[in-house]
Amino acid sequence: MGFLGLRELLVVVWCILLILLCCSIEISFGSTTRHFKWAVEYMFWSPDCQESVVMGINGQFPGPTIRAQAGDTIFVQLTNKLHTEGVVIHWHGIRQRGTPWADGTASISQCAINPGETFDYRFKVDKAGTYIYHGHFGMQRSAGLYGSLIVEVGEGEKEPFHYDGEFNLLLSDWWHQSVHDQEVGLSSKPFRWIGEPQTLLINGRGQFNCSLAAHFSNTSTNACTLRGDEQCAPQVLPVLPNRTYRLRIASITTLASLNLAVGNHKMVMVEADGNYVQPFEVEDMDIYSGESYSVLLTTNQDQSKNYWISIGVRGRKTQTPQALTLLNYSPTSQSKLPILPPPITPTWNDYDHSKSFSNKIFALMGSPKPPKNSDRQIILLNTQNYIDGYIKWAINNISLLLPSTPYLGSIKYSLKSAFDNKNPPENFANDYDVMKPPINPNSSNGNGVYMLGLNITVDVILQNANALAVNVSEIHPWHLHGHNFWVLGYGEGKFSANKDEKKFNLRNPPLRNTVVIFPFGWTALRFVADNPGVWAFHCHIEPHLHMGMGVVFAQGVEHVNDIPDQALACGLTGKRFMKNTKQN
Numbered sequence: 001m002g003f004l005g006l007r008e009l010l011v012v013v014w015c016i017l018l019i020l021l022c023c024s025i026e027i028s029f030g031s032t033t034r035h036f037k038w039a040v041e042y043m044f045w046s047p048d049c050q051e052s053v054v055m056g057i058n059g060q061f062p063g064p065t066i067r068a069q070a071g072d073t074i075f076v077q078l079t080n081k082l083h084t085e086g087v088v089i090h091w092h093g094i095r096q097r098g099t100p101w102a103d104g105t106a107s108i109s110q111c112a113i114n115p116g117e118t119f120d121y122r123f124k125v126d127k128a129g130t131y132i133y134h135g136h137f138g139m140q141r142s143a144g145l146y147g148s149l150i151v152e153v154g155e156g157e158k159e160p161f162h163y164d165g166e167f168n169l170l171l172s173d174w175w176h177q178s179v180h181d182q183e184v185g186l187s188s189k190p191f192r193w194i195g196e197p198q199t200l201l202i203n204g205r206g207q208f209n210c211s212l213a214a215h216f217s218n219t220s221t222n223a224c225t226l227r228g229d230e231q232c233a234p235q236v237l238p239v240l241p242n243r244t245y246r247l248r249i250a251s252i253t254t255l256a257s258l259n260l261a262v263g264n265h266k267m268v269m270v271e272a273d274g275n276y277v278q279p280f281e282v283e284d285m286d287i288y289s290g291e292s293y294s295v296l297l298t299t300n301q302d303q304s305k306n307y308w309i310s311i312g313v314r315g316r317k318t319q320t321p322q323a324l325t326l327l328n329y330s331p332t333s334q335s336k337l338p339i340l341p342p343p344i345t346p347t348w349n350d351y352d353h354s355k356s357f358s359n360k361i362f363a364l365m366g367s368p369k370p371p372k373n374s375d376r377q378i379i380l381l382n383t384q385n386y387i388d389g390y391i392k393w394a395i396n397n398i399s400l401l402l403p404s405t406p407y408l409g410s411i412k413y414s415l416k417s418a419f420d421n422k423n424p425p426e427n428f429a430n431d432y433d434v435m436k437p438p439i440n441p442n443s444s445n446g447n448g449v450y451m452l453g454l455n456i457t458v459d460v461i462l463q464n465a466n467a468l469a470v471n472v473s474e475i476h477p478w479h480l481h482g483h484n485f486w487v488l489g490y491g492e493g494k495f496s497a498n499k500d501e502k503k504f505n506l507r508n509p510p511l512r513n514t515v516v517i518f519p520f521g522w523t524a525l526r527f528v529a530d531n532p533g534v535w536a537f538h539c540h541i542e543p544h545l546h547m548g549m550g551v552v553f554a555q556g557v558e559h560v561n562d563i564p565d566q567a568l569a570c571g572l573t574g575k576r577f578m579k580n581t582k583q584n
């Protein structure tokens with residue numbers, strides 16, 4: 001009886017396992033669907049040891065990490081449990097070929113999901129790499145709606161480098177005031193600035209007024225006594241000596257540009273935004289919001305000690321302290337703090353340091369090369385402006401104010417009244433002095449679309465300029481949806497077509513989805529408009545985007561078929577949808 005019972009039990013367990021497996025992972029002909037049911041809700045959390053309200057997923061902050069293999073289909077059924085606002089999730093770095101309605105941009109690719117409703121995000125992850133997902137409605141990213149999306153190489157494929165283990169570091173910044181305080185301040189006259197973040201977070205964990213590094217600073221910060229199970233306790237990275245680890249590092253900050261360094265260890269850069277780069281060694285690295293990198297780190301230091309991993313703010317003069325965690329060499333030394341102080345973040349305005357890092361990034365040999373020529377050049381001037389006394393950011397004098405009907409549906413169904421049908425300007429006034437504050441600082445709101453011919457090659461020159469205050473020009477990391485682009489070059493001052501185009505790197509420019517423009521400088525990029533859909537291109541600093549710093553590209557929308565009703569159920573497409581349902 002005992003023997004049979006055990007066998008029966010095993011069969012039952014095996015069946016249950018099979019059923020469980022089938023529910024979450026459907027395998028058919030070598031391609032896997034990974035199925036998730038997510039609920040987004042506000043909840044109490046202590047990301048930096050101080051309780052706040054955060055936007056979480058299934059009771060977690062940051063949201064659950066998705067791991068998949070290249071070629072898999074991700075299927076997320078997202079339910080909005082926010083009660084008072086809509087929600088969407090953008091899959092940052094995923095190109096959404098054939099599924100432009102799943103890009104998760106409110107007013108662009110879909111209608112915001114109403115409280116209580118569920119939206120099906122079903123899309124293919126076709127390229128291995130380190131990606132992120134995050135809210136793309138209002139300022140929900142700032143409220144904490146984000147997580148990691150990691151795509152491993154497909155079955156039988158290999159990465160072009162070796163490693164023994166890996167860690168994932170998702171970097172963000174955190175304020176004690178609510179996202180509503182932030183947003184209302186930005187939209188007020190006079191403008192009210194929330195100020196710099198209180199805390200930097202690594203995997204959603206930071207320590208406020210309780211510095212891990214207090215032993216090494218002469219300021220009044222207190223040393224922490226953390227048991228290790230707190231929500232704000234740092235995630236210590238356990239490593240073995242003489243091994244190589246891959247650190248996947250992504251920044252989803254609202255505002256801060258960051259620098260990361262590991263005490264006593266060098267890093268070898270191998271991946272940027274899901275694209276392989278020519279490996280190069282660094283002692284520290286800059287990372288802007290929306291970017292991701294993989295670095296290899298070899299544990300070749302004295303194994304009786306532990307080492308700090310630190311991140312600090314670049315490009316803004318802040319009081320925000322470094323965020324720290326530990327590289328822990330031996331299980332017995334878990335509680336041992338490093339003897340050496342944490343690496344020092346380069347001075348906030350040492351832009352040469354940042355530029356020298358950016359200029360070291362090239363595509364791995366054998367990567368796709370850009371077309372030799374472009375069919376269209378669009379120059380985008382980035383300015384800070386006023387509209388009726390409200391502070392805004394504008395591109396070629398237009399501050400993006402999104403329409404109530406998402407473009408994908410309104411363009412597909414030719415609902416011409418849904419947005420401004422005039423093409424936005426391709427350039428700015430020739431006599432505009434990018435080194436001085438605007439003479440007439442007024443601009444206007446707009447929601448026009450750059451209509452790109454399908455498959456054309458587009459060059460975009462991002463031109464930075466002086467903001468409203470004298471001698472001030474800020475960093476802006478620009479992110480393109482639906483594509484990777486080649487970074488052809490960076491330069492100082494005003495872009496000169498004659499002089500600067502000759503210097504474009506067409507030999508081994510890195511492919512990316514996010515790139516920075518430095519203060520008073522320009523950045524040139526090239527992409528092929530080969531992905532039918534409507535795609536946002538915008539500054540990844542959340543307040544800047546919210547204040548209008550973005551443009552919209554559309555291409556081949558006539559080839560987009562089967563947009564799900566779920567994505568269209570608002571604005572003018574919603575009305576059209578209602579009419580059709582009545583007729584049926």
Ligand SMILES: *[C@@H]1O[C@H](CO)[C@@H](O)[C@H](O)[C@H]1NC(C)=O
Binds near residue numbers: 209222
């Ligand atoms: C930091 O902590 C100390 C001691 O716990 C406390 O006296 C001080 O008020 C705190 N500072 C802030 C800004 O919370």
Ligand SMILES: *[C@@H]1O[C@H](CO)[C@@H](O)[C@H](O)[C@H]1NC(C)=O
Binds near residue numbers: 216217218
């Ligand atoms: C902190 O004080 C010590 C002496 O007490 C000094 O040697 C060290 O340079 C100081 N560190 C900083 C960061 O000011």
Ligand SMILES: *[C@@H]1O[C@H](CO)[C@@H](O)[C@H](O)[C@H]1NC(C)=O
Binds near residue numbers: 241242
């Ligand atoms: C690690 O490598 C170094 C140098 O190759 C060697 O001296 C040391 O014994 C190694 N340590 C372990 C734990 O294998």
Ligand SMILES: *[C@@H]1O[C@H](CO)[C@@H](O)[C@H](O)[C@H]1NC(C)=O
Binds near residue numbers: 387389442
């Ligand atoms: C800008 O707009 C404001 C009104 O919002 C107006 O008072 C001001 O004169 C305008 N400036 C210029 C240079 O036109």
Ligand SMILES: *[C@@H]1O[C@H](CO)[C@@H](O)[C@H](O)[C@H]1NC(C)=O
Binds near residue numbers: 396432443
């Ligand atoms: C922006 O618009 C204002 C007023 O409409 C104009 O005076 C100014 O020259 C424009 N700026 C640029 C850069 O075109």
Ligand SMILES: *[C@@H]1O[C@H](CO)[C@@H](O)[C@H](O)[C@H]1NC(C)=O
Binds near residue numbers: 454455530
């Ligand atoms: C665009 O390019 C794709 C291949 O990348 C091709 O299948 C398609 O026919 C092209 N469409 C046009 C309109 O050129």
Ligand SMILES: *[C@@H]1O[C@H](CO)[C@@H](O)[C@H](O)[C@H]1NC(C)=O
Binds near residue numbers: 470471
């Ligand atoms: C702005 O920078 C220039 C050049 O560095 C300098 O001559 C000028 O004094 C600065 N103006 C202000 C207001 O800081």
Ligand SMILES: [Cu+2]
Binds near residue numbers: 475476540541
């Ligand atoms: Cu910006």
